[in-house]
Amino acid sequence: MKDELVRNVLGRFVPKVVNGRPQVPFAGVGKYKPKGHKAAPPIASCVDYHADGNKIVKDLRTALELAGLKDGMTISTHHHLRNGDYVANMVFDTAAEMGVKDLMWFPSASFPCHAHNIKHLESGVIDHIEGSMNGPLGEFCSRGKMRGMGVLRSHGGRHQAVQDGEVHIDIAVIAAPTADPFGNANGLTGPSACGLLGFALADSQYADKVIIVTDNLVPFPCVPWQIHGNYVDYVVVVDRIGDASKIVSGTTEITRSPDRLLIAELAARFVREAGIMKDGFSFQGGAGGTALAFAIFLKDMMKQAGVKARFVRAGSTRYTVEMLEEGLTDYILDGQTFDLEGVRSMRENANHVWTSPFTSYNYHGKGNFASMVDVVVLGATEVDVNFNANVVTHSDGLLLHGIGGWQNCLFAKCTILPIPSFRDRIPVIVDEVTTLCGPGELIDVVVTERGIAINPRRIDLIDAVKGSNLPIRSIEDIKAEVEKICGGKPAKPKFKDRVVAAIKWVDGTLIDCVREIAQ
Amino acid sequence: MARGEAGRRGADIRSDCWISIEETKSGTIEIEVKSKTATLYGDSIRSLIEDGLRTMGIGSARVEIEDQGALPFVIMARLEAAVRRLGLEPSQPYLPPMLSECTYTTSRDRMRRSRLYLPGNEPKFMINAGIHHPDGIILDLEDSVHPDEKDAARILVRNALRQVDFMGAERMIRINQGKLGYIDLEFTIPHNVHVVLIPKCEDAEQVKQVDSKIEAIRQANGISQPTFLMPIIESARGAIKAFEIASASPNVVALTIGLEDYTADIGTQRTKDGRESFWARCEVVNAARAAGIQPIDTVFSDVRDMEGLRQSVLEAKSLGFEGKGCIHPRQINVIHEAFAPSDEEIEKAKRIVLAFEEAQSKGLGVVALGSKMIDPPVVKRAIRTVDLAIATGKLPDNWREQHEG
Numbered sequence: 001m002k003d004e005l006v007r008n009v010l011g012r013f014v015p016k017v018v019n020g021r022p023q024v025p026f027a028g029v030g031k032y033k034p035k036g037h038k039a040a041p042p043i044a045s046c047v048d049y050h051a052d053g054n055k056i057v058k059d060l061r062t063a064l065e066l067a068g069l070k071d072g073m074t075i076s077t078h079h080h081l082r083n084g085d086y087v088a089n090m091v092f093d094t095a096a097e098m099g100v101k102d103l104m105w106f107p108s109a110s111f112p113c114h115a116h117n118i119k120h121l122e123s124g125v126i127d128h129i130e131g132s133m134n135g136p137l138g139e140f141c142s143r144g145k146m147r148g149m150g151v152l153r154s155h156g157g158r159h160q161a162v163q164d165g166e167v168h169i170d171i172a173v174i175a176a177p178t179a180d181p182f183g184n185a186n187g188l189t190g191p192s193a194c195g196l197l198g199f200a201l202a203d204s205q206y207a208d209k210v211i212i213v214t215d216n217l218v219p220f221p222c223v224p225w226q227i228h229g230n231y232v233d234y235v236v237v238v239d240r241i242g243d244a245s246k247i248v249s250g251t252t253e254i255t256r257s258p259d260r261l262l263i264a265e266l267a268a269r270f271v272r273e274a275g276i277m278k279d280g281f282s283f284q285g286g287a288g289g290t291a292l293a294f295a296i297f298l299k300d301m302m303k304q305a306g307v308k309a310r311f312v313r314a315g316s317t318r319y320t321v322e323m324l325e326e327g328l329t330d331y332i333l334d335g336q337t338f339d340l341e342g343v344r345s346m347r348e349n350a351n352h353v354w355t356s357p358f359t360s361y362n363y364h365g366k367g368n369f370a371s372m373v374d375v376v377v378l379g380a381t382e383v384d385v386n387f388n389a390n391v392v393t394h395s396d397g398l399l400l401h402g403i404g405g406w407q408n409c410l411f412a413k414c415t416i417l418p419i420p421s422f423r424d425r426i427p428v429i430v431d432e433v434t435t436l437c438g439p440g441e442l443i444d445v446v447v448t449e450r451g452i453a454i455n456p457r458r459i460d461l462i463d464a465v466k467g468s469n470l471p472i473r474s475i476e477d478i479k480a481e482v483e484k485i486c487g488g489k490p491a492k493p494k495f496k497d498r499v500v501a502a503i504k505w506v507d508g509t510l511i512d513c514v515r516e517i518a519q
Numbered sequence: 520m521a522r523g524e525a526g527r528r529g530a531d532i533r534s535d536c537w538i539s540i541e542e543t544k545s546g547t548i549e550i551e552v553k554s555k556t557a558t559l560y561g562d563s564i565r566s567l568i569e570d571g572l573r574t575m576g577i578g579s580a581r582v583e584i585e586d587q588g589a590l591p592f593v594i595m596a597r598l599e600a601a602v603r604r605l606g607l608e609p610s611q612p613y614l615p616p617m618l619s620e621c622t623y624t625t626s627r628d629r630m631r632r633s634r635l636y637l638p639g640n641e642p643k644f645m646i647n648a649g650i651h652h653p654d655g656i657i658l659d660l661e662d663s664v665h666p667d668e669k670d671a672a673r674i675l676v677r678n679a680l681r682q683v684d685f686m687g688a689e690r691m692i693r694i695n696q697g698k699l700g701y702i703d704l705e706f707t708i709p710h711n712v713h714v715v716l717i718p719k720c721e722d723a724e725q726v727k728q729v730d731s732k733i734e735a736i737r738q739a740n741g742i743s744q745p746t747f748l749m750p751i752i753e754s755a756r757g758a759i760k761a762f763e764i765a766s767a768s769p770n771v772v773a774l775t776i777g778l779e780d781y782t783a784d785i786g787t788q789r790t791k792d793g794r795e796s797f798w799a800r801c802e803v804v805n806a807a808r809a810a811g812i813q814p815i816d817t818v819f820s821d822v823r824d825m826e827g828l829r830q831s832v833l834e835a836k837s838l839g840f841e842g843k844g845c846i847h848p849r850q851i852n853v854i855h856e857a858f859a860p861s862d863e864e865i866e867k868a869k870r871i872v873l874a875f876e877e878a879q880s881k882g883l884g885v886v887a888l889g890s891k892m893i894d895p896p897v898v899k900r901a902i903r904t905v906d907l908a909i910a911t912g913k914l915p916d917n918w919r920e921q922h923e924g
Binding site for chain 2: 258261262396424426427449469485488494
């Protein structure tokens with residue numbers, strides 16, 4: 001079946017219908033504002049729950065049966081246990097045992113550990129995935145092996161889709177490092193402690209049925225209750241919800257590559273020279289090697305200049321924790337914790353605050369934190385001469401990454417992409433991105449090892465660094481140099497007609513799509 | 520059938536490739552390409568190999584390539600090495616074009632504070648060396664290259680000299696000792712080498728032989744720019760003959776020392792305080808200054824110890840050295856900052872230079888600053904300090920206009 005396509009405002013062709021639902025093509029940043037009311041779960045009555053608050057059932061199968069699992073339902077899971085998660089695999093193994101088919105899997109993200117579920121995609125237990133697909137699952141989708149169409153959303157876009165009723169979750173299964181029999185849960189303690197459970201918040205509030213799966217049951221009350229038991233239907237206790245060594249790392253490593261360090265240092269210098277680094281400012285740093293290095297360079301510069309931040313948005317690591325504990329920032333507003341120090345600090349420091357896609361990223365809310373951040377550094381697989389960027393596919397056309405919070409973060413006052421201009425022989429600065437995930441109007445600065453390109457729309461930033469000794473160049477100039485080094489313009493990947501995944505913008509419109517790879 | 524192989528294969532290899540060539544009798548060229556960039560550059564890799572075989576005069580062969588993102592100049596080098604290892608002398612070498620970015624020249628007295636060693640058979644370190652802006656890069660054919668790979672490294676270094684923009688860094692090579700070194704020179708000198716490092720130098724004769732070999736290659740290729748020399752003292756004998764070596768040829772611009780070999784030669788080990796090499800290092804400074812060339816210190820090899828490096832540079836500077844070797848790009852800035860004159864030194868030097876210029880304009884033979892007479896060597900040092908301050912960005916070019924009193 002051939003998909004009917006429509007051209008959106010960026011010139012990208014996107015499907016009119018995705019998995020049976022009509023779509024709105026991207027109309028420009030801030031242009032689409034839906035009307036109506038939010039979705040809501042059915043009214044529950046406490047009469048249907050034990051008055052003593054005990055919601056424990058004997059195993060996951062029982063919980064899924066009681067929740068009414070049947071063919072074609074939407075099942076959600078979450079990625080706060082990252083590459084150590086056992087729960088998403090347990091859910092679909094159990095569904096397979098029960099003989100259920102055609103499920104829609106709605107993860108907040110998937111990791112290589114979830115390649116286990118490929119067999120359930122092949123057998124038809126899972127029809128398709130709506131959610132970030134990393135590594136093997138992405139490749140499976142790219143090669144056209146998934147029955148339904150994949151849908152990729154940002155963390156904020158996922159919240160928006162749930163609250164706006166674009167995705168109705170039948171059953172949410174939430175892995176909980178600590179929980180009580182009532183279903184109150186948090187990620188702060190227990191053998192699988194991961195920090196916080198913000199990615200599961202919307203699911204707990206909007207799903208028809210909510211199942212908590214824990215390996216660390218405590219008597220009521222489990223506090224703080226990051227997930228409220230009042231939303232929860234069933235509690236299941238298992239031996240292990242995850243592999244602790246893959247949930248958080250003992251240490252987060254900064255990059256040792258001299259080229260990446262140079263890029264990170266240039267990005268930090270840009271922030272300083274442009275006058276962004278001043279008392280009371282805010283920034284967002286991630287856990288990637290270059291982003292960590294950026295934070296460390298910036299920290300040194302802040303110390304030298306005697307500057308203190310009001311808040312750091314994270315992805316917390318021991319480096320952000322050090323900044324908090326050394327008094328270089330008043331707060332960490334944390335979306336997920338990447339290492340053990342982050343988890344410890346979240347437990348111990350009142351100013352290490354947990355956030356969720358609702359507070360930080362949801363585009364259909366009465367504001368969100370993303371646009372209040374002064375500067376954010378993000379990665380990309382490709383950036384084109386119009387500053388459009390790609391984070392989901394590689395230049396060879398394969399879908400290998402999710403969007404994460406990337407699209408949401410683009411709304412910061414200054415968005416910087418510190419990236420190499422080419423990786424081995426693969427150009428990163430290109431004429432046109434393979435998949436357009438972020439419009440150029442929101443991407444302000446591209447920092448490469450061969451120079452810094454400022455988006456011509458940001459005359460203020462261009463003026464701010466005039467007279468500095470930063471290597472400012474045009475993006476076309478960097479692209480030309482890269483092509484010369486790599487041996488000419490790269491050929492384009494070949495695709496079939498079939499659309500295998502749709503890429504959502506933060507407001508639920510379609511910004512681009514991914515086609516099945518030829519060969 | 521004979522077979523030649525060159526390069527490296529395996530999932531952990533980056534920016535390199537492995538090429539195998541087999542002679543056939545089919546009269547055709549068969550090429551099998553496995554590349555991590557096959558989608559983007561598969562066709563271009565194929566035509567590069569076809570073009571190479573044509574250039575080298577080979578019409579019947581089977582070629583296999585396993586590529587991990589090698590740039591064209593690397594693929595070309597590996598192909599030529601594989602062909603030579605087949606025992607075939609190419610009808611002509613497979614040279615990549617000489618980029619205009621690779622044709623800049625050097626000068627005798629340029630700054631040589633940092634020189635970054637790049638292993639001659641490792642393309643991934645060469646490609647981005649220039650962006651870290653060392654004063655010099657050394658494409659090393661000697662100790663960092665396995666004896667079985669000397670032939671392949673020579674071709675790779677030659678191609679890098681023609682294709683990699685080192686962004687103004689002085690282009691140096693370190694050759695092997697003896698006959699092997701002469702082959703190194705034949706392969707590289709025609710491709711804009713600025714400085715040749717002569718390892719394990721023990722007497723003036725060694726320098727003169729390399730110098731005349733270079734001269735012969737220069738004449739044969741009609742090269743007009745000079746090729747400078749930097750001998751490396753690495754033995755007790757070399758240290759004794761330091762001055763003779765430093766003054767062996769007008770092309771010698773700097774003298775340096777290699778401490779691993781030197782300490783082994785005098786029967787001891789290298790320590791952190793370096794008392795065992797104190798005399799030899801002072802000897803190198805003294806010999807170089809006596810010969811009017813630059814004394815350059817040894818390599819600092821602990822890439823994680825940046826504070827140790829800084830202290831080591833400050834110590835080298837206090838002994839009279841003007842440069843330091845390094846093996847990691849992150850060491851470069853530390854070296855440049857430590858060699859940079861302090862604010863106090865700059866202030867004093869500025870006053871002396873201004874006093875000197877004023878004396879000159881008035882036709883006075885004697886330079887005075889306040890009530891103090893300034894000797895000519897002090898003026899010379901002040902000029903050098905001001906130049907260094909400008910070069911390191913600590914003083915603007917037009918400092919005279921901004922100078923107050």
